Amino acid sequence: MEDYLGFDLEAFGFSRSEAELTDPQHRVMLEACYRAVESSGCFIGSLPDRVGVFLGARTSGYGAQIEYCSTSAGGDVDLSGLAVGTEPDYMSTRISYAYGLTGPSVTVLTACSSSGVAVHLACQAILAGECDSALAGGVALDVRDAGYTFTEGGIYSPRGRCEPYMASADGTVDGNGVAALFLRRLDVALAARNPILGVIAGTAVNNDGRERAGFTAPGVAGQTELIEEALDVAELRSTSIGLLEGHGAGTGIGDALEIDAATRAFRSTGAGVGDCRLHSVKANIGNLTAAAGAASVIGCLLALRHGRIPPNAPLVEGASPTDLRGTPFTLADTPIAWRRSDRGRYAAVSSFGLGGTNAQVIIGDAEPEMQLASRKGRSWQLLPLSADDPERLTEAVDAVRAAVDGASAEARQDIGHTLRTGRPELTTRAAAVIPVDDSPTGERWPKPGQFRTPPEVPPALVLALPGEEAGVPEAALALYKAEPAFRSAVDDGLAAMEHTLAPETFAAVRDAFLHGRCLTATNVSQPVLHLLGVGQHAFLGALGVEPDLLVGHGVGELTAAQLSGVLSGEDAARAVCWRSQAMSDLPERAEAAALFTRRMREVRLNSPTTPTLSCVTGAWLTSEEAWDPGYWGAQLREQVPFDEALRAVVSQHPEAVYLQLAGGTDPRETARLRGVAEDAVLTLVSDEEAPDGWCSLLRAVGALWERGVRIDWQAYAERDHALRVDMAPRAFERIPYVHPSLLEHCPGIDPAELSGKQVD
Known part of the structure; x- marks a missing residue:
């Protein structure tokens, strides 16, 4: 693992001193858990279900170094703070706290089987209903990075080589690494349309007890029973297992006993000679101790995903294998195609810990019906x-x-x-x-x-609704076909207009949405413009976007009246038809206004529920004005210019976001709007790069989101x-943080020397 001291303070909400006092294992695991959920196409901070955390860890030596260096120099150290920051006990709960996860939170300490046991516990918690999803894995970092002194009869290799299942195997080599898995109940994952890498068919955990040579020795009986139990839980026979990802630490005695136990378990359920491939990823990355089991699970998931069993690294390099004659196992020296049989593909993972706690995980590939x-x-x-x-x-x-x-x-x-x-x-x-x-x-x-x-506090949203001067965009058809919320609102308006407009006029209005044809006649263009505004508002409302302020001009003020509750949807549609027909039939504005005033006495007028600017007075519409049919007649006859009305709003709400609904194709209207609200967003802008209204409307939604409006x-x-897919991971900053005592009082240590080395 490379650069494990690097950390992003701001992303994880740490202060510098807090980061320096926190074990790099905890910091690395914070990022690994984030990545695990991110790879499922989800954000860890907004998971809707109860999420458990089950993680394995080991003592990294970071806390001991801080205490030693601080006290050696005569300084003080906050021992309670140091414990919380560096002891493995607090790692899982730190993850739960950081991301607001409320399921069970458990740190597992069973040596090399820790993360395998963590996977088992996570599955049990999910099956028991304690959580719907869980993070499981482990981390193993030794920040001292000082190698080891070979001891005759010990577990470490005198050559610094880990060669599981090889005749030359002479010991293990620890590695630095982290592994995290995001587990979900299958029905939850399918409902969320997550990418499914594999399905855990069964798990088991036990301890060797006293049936072994000593406390640190492995036990054949315990390992045999473990594998048999896991197969029983998975309701499988060993003949279904195509790959056994063994514990394979590379010690001669440990590997031999493991092969003996696995042979007994596989033979007891029907496996023949050479039926299963045997592999250990420790030959590639070393023994990750507390992270080893989860790392092996990840290796199997990759093998299942790609349909290829990986070769054993030492064989590729020319080492001689141990004698597997007569066992169910063979070793591969090249990648092998793993074909899917009628019973599917399954891999088994063995994870054994010093002290005798063993874990077994059986994984199957995702069934075809799970690949949504x-x-x-x-x-x-x-x-x-x-x-x-x-x-x-x-x-x-x-x-x-x-x-x-x-x-x-x-x-x-x-x-x-x-x-x-x-x-x-x-x-x-x-x-x-x-x-x-x-x-x-x-x-x-x-x-x-x-x-x-965007600002920290979402800005106010001003909806501007233009009138007849804006022109009617040729977007009605695209929006009507694309969005149900838009279509439903338009259909409601059309239903109200059908009995108000002349048949030929109504047909022309309807054709704008059904066939994309629109006439420029006032008695057609105004109803179309109104329905465009109402439809777009319905679409935005379905996304949780509601205006804080409204300003409409011409027929747009009637649309604003509907959106603010002054008019019902049906009455607003009728009023728009009356207004447009009066203007079309009576060229004298005074006559049209008088007729429209009389018609407005037929509808119910209410107080505005959303502040709305009057384009008659240039001030905010009062309840008395909204209730007065004469006001609406005057609105037809004489109005302040739209840009003046907008300027009045901008002067009072300079930080608001301005969104113009419906119009936008008329360059004069756009220029007037931008002249007052330079950063205004327009929903329908026709240009070569926005071929239809749907594209233009989506750009407007994106622009609102950029400006801080919640979507x-x-x-x-x-x-x-x-589907949710694994893509574009978040880029974290990589700045190393080390406790000052390690630099000030141990001059031989610096962040560069502490950084992990990349394993080839």
Whole structure:
């Protein structure tokens, strides 16, 4: 493991002094657990179910070094703080606290079987209903990194080589490493559409008791019973096991006894000679002690995923194998294709601890029916991207772009779904909108100069609803086809308009949404513009986006009246029809206003529930004005210019986010809006890079999110038929932190010397 002293203070909410007093094992495990959940397409900080934590650890020596160096120099050390920061007892509970996980939280200390036992305990807790998901694994770091002194008769190799199941095996070699698994109840994982790497079919744990040569010696009887019990729990015979990932620490006696025990257990359930491949990852990465069992499970998951049994590293390098004649086991010197039989593929993992506590885990590959498929849904994908700073956001954008390039429509949909529902919302943001069909048209990726840092408190949202001067965008068809919430709101409005408009006029309004055709006549364009605004508001409302303030101009003020509760949806639709027809039939505004005033006496007028700016007075609409049919007639006849109305809102709410619904294709209207609210967001902007209204609307949603407006991505996901995928991991900062006493009073130690060495 490389750079295990590196840590990201801000990402994990640590102070510098807290990080320096915390064992690197705890710090590394914080990141490993984050990564394990992240690889499932989820964010560890927002898991909806109870999550348990079961982790194995060992004493790293970090706390002892701090105490020794501090006291040797005559200094004081906070022993209670040191214990909490460095003792393995507190590692699992630190993880639970950091991420708000409320399931059982247990640190396991059974030497080399710790993480194997942790996997067993996690499975038992899930099966018992104590949690729905669990983190299981282990970590083993020796920050002293000083090697070892060979002792005759000990367990360590005099050559510094770990060669399990080889004739030359003469001892083990410890390694530094961390392994974390995210386990979920199968139905929970399927419902969440997580990527499933494998299914744990059965686990078992026991102890050798006294049936062995001594306390530190392995026991054949205990190991045999363990394997038989795990097979029984999994309801399998040994003939189903294609790979035994053995404990294989590389000690001559230990390996021989392990092979003897495994042979007895496999033969008892029907295994023939050479039926199963035997392997130990310790030949590749050393003995990770407290992390060894989980590391072996990960190795088996990779073998199952790729359908290939890995070779034994020493054989590849020319070592001679131990004698396995007559046993159920063989060793591979090259990768072997692992074909799927009718009974599936299964691997067994043995994890044995000094002191006699043994663990066995049996893993099967995910059944074909568990490999859920995406179904093509939305034609455009909104990708919210965030990081802790611009540099890391640039890296994230590049990584996602690389993943998207050349990807299928389903894969692009999966990427979008994972980014929206399985990633944290960090301080530096950018959003991209891409087509699912791999077409370059409309694909726009943010550049570093376009990144935004939203305020800590979500800003107020002002909805601006333009009137007839905005022009009617040719977006109705795309939005109507794309989004159920939009379509439902439009259908409700059309139902109210059908008995108010003349048949030919109603048909023209309806055709804008059914066929994408729209006339410029006032009695058609105004109802279409109103329905576009209402439909977009319904779509945004389904995402949890509601305005704090409203301002409408022309027919847009009637739309605002519906959104603020002054008019019901049905009455607003009728009022828009009356207004547009009066303006179309009576060219004199005074006559049209008088007719419209009379018609408005037929509807119920209420007080606004959302502050709404009046474009008649240029001030906030009062209840008395809202109740007065004459006000609405005056609104048709004379209004302050829209930019003046907006300026009044901006002067009072300069930090608000301004979103214009419906219009935006008329350059004059856009210029007026941007002249007052320079950073305003427009939902429908027609240009070569936004081929349809759906693309444009998604860009607006992304722009709102960039500015700090909260979006309910889970609600957005309800229509997705996408999978969560492992992609674009969060980039953590790697700054080494070491307790000052180790540097000040032990001049031979520095962060560079303490850093772990990469294992080839």
